[in-house]
Amino acid sequence: MTAELKNDRFLRALAREPVDRTPVWMMRQAGRYLPEYRATRAKAGSFVALCQNPELACEVTLQPLERYPMDAAILFSDILTVPDAMGLGLHFETGEGPRFERTIQTQADVDGLASPDPEQELRYVMDAVRTIRRELGGRVPLIGFSGSPWTVATYMVEGGTSKNFSRIKGMLYDQPAVLHSLLERVTTTTLAYLNAQVAAGAQAVMVFDTWGSILTPKTYLDFSLAYMQRIVDGLTREAGGRKVPVVLFTKGGGPWLEIMAETGCDGLGVDWTTDLSEARAKVGDKVALQGNLDPAVLYASPDVIREEVRQVLESYGRGPGHVFNLGHGIHPEVKPEHAGAMIEAVVELSPAFHD
Ligand code: CP3
Numbered sequence: 001m002t003a004e005l006k007n008d009r010f011l012r013a014l015a016r017e018p019v020d021r022t023p024v025w026m027m028r029q030a031g032r033y034l035p036e037y038r039a040t041r042a043k044a045g046s047f048v049a050l051c052q053n054p055e056l057a058c059e060v061t062l063q064p065l066e067r068y069p070m071d072a073a074i075l076f077s078d079i080l081t082v083p084d085a086m087g088l089g090l091h092f093e094t095g096e097g098p099r100f101e102r103t104i105q106t107q108a109d110v111d112g113l114a115s116p117d118p119e120q121e122l123r124y125v126m127d128a129v130r131t132i133r134r135e136l137g138g139r140v141p142l143i144g145f146s147g148s149p150w151t152v153a154t155y156m157v158e159g160g161t162s163k164n165f166s167r168i169k170g171m172l173y174d175q176p177a178v179l180h181s182l183l184e185r186v187t188t189t190t191l192a193y194l195n196a197q198v199a200a201g202a203q204a205v206m207v208f209d210t211w212g213s214i215l216t217p218k219t220y221l222d223f224s225l226a227y228m229q230r231i232v233d234g235l236t237r238e239a240g241g242r243k244v245p246v247v248l249f250t251k252g253g254g255p256w257l258e259i260m261a262e263t264g265c266d267g268l269g270v271d272w273t274t275d276l277s278e279a280r281a282k283v284g285d286k287v288a289l290q291g292n293l294d295p296a297v298l299y300a301s302p303d304v305i306r307e308e309v310r311q312v313l314e315s316y317g318r319g320p321g322h323v324f325n326l327g328h329g330i331h332p333e334v335k336p337e338h339a340g341a342m343i344e345a346v347v348e349l350s351p352a353f354h355d
Helices: 009-014 035-044 047-051 054-067 081-088 107-111 123-136 149-158 166-174 176-200 217-234 254-261 276-283 295-299 302-316 336-353
Strands: 090-093 097-100 142-147 204-209 246-250 267-269 288-293 322-326
Touching: 009 204, 009 322, 035 047, 035 054, 047 054, 047 090, 054 123, 054 336, 081 090, 081 097, 081 149, 081 176, 097 149, 107 176, 123 142, 123 176, 142 149, 142 176, 149 166, 149 176, 149 204, 149 217, 166 176, 176 204, 176 217, 204 217, 217 246, 217 254, 246 254, 246 288, 254 267, 254 276, 276 288, 276 302, 288 295, 288 302, 295 302, 295 336, 302 322, 302 336, 322 336
Parallel strands: 142 204, 204 246, 246 267, 267 288, 288 322
Antiparallel strands: 090 097
């Protein structure tokens, strides 16, 4: 199995093993900034229909790899497939982001949630993983993912993207037991979902904690990190004779990097508000780091992009353990050539940082 992978830089970097150059991929690399993505989405009819069609989800997963020398593919899906399968009814209003038909406000709502079987209700995701692995033919590893239980719960309670998270924060302070029971349910489902992705062929796993940073230091530990810890503890960590690394990413999680590194994960995502040299000093050789170019740099000209890439590489410094990425998802307005300039700069400049 191992011999089948032609480019394993990404997996080697997460294991903090030597590499010839820093591996690179981009959060949201398959997305609206690519005209070919918009064309496939139109063919599918909607974003949700695209996620639910394994052949078309495979097509858009591979699109960025056809354009750029990426070192990893990421499953095309969404973190909100899980609450949808738990019974909340996901849809996307054009230009308005995700909305759920039903939300969670009470213990009775939590008790009414379904416990989906990943190979039944979420079979379309597993079929996408299997299709993508087949079509990748070992070119690069495939990353599977989920949201963190906390981040997924924010959507389940708020009903969509929120400005001030009044409902879930109200629940956290007023009815912590209800929120913990919701987080328990989401954690159990997420763990089964991620392990099914690994069984279907995902070669690494990333947990997106987009909204962890709205919490206080204490509530972050109790309501977000504690549940990510359970995911790290319960994940299948080996498949096909190779380690399956897990990366945790709390956006705005700079203050918690040391404690996140204690979970036993392999890598931490870092956004652009934390300097990689500081992050590296904090985590030592416990985990690899993934990040952290400000996505807004891609609005600038290719020369500026190249210089900013150099600064991120310098900030991490020499040696293994760095996966180059943006500090968050690529914006839809970015010109594809500018994403290309970033990747080219990593390919050209990063060998100097390795022996
Ligand atoms: O990275 C990749 O290429 C894989 C695909 C991926 C998507 N969503 C596709 C998507 C991944 C990893 C996600 C994760 C995700 N989804 C997160 C966590 C990561 C993060 O960005 O913080 C969150 C919070 C969501 C929920 C979600 N999905 C929102 C809030 C939105 C609307 C916001 C927006 O950008 O419009 C989505 C939609 C979504 N997910 C799109 C894509 C490509 C755009 C939908 C479209 O094509 O119209």
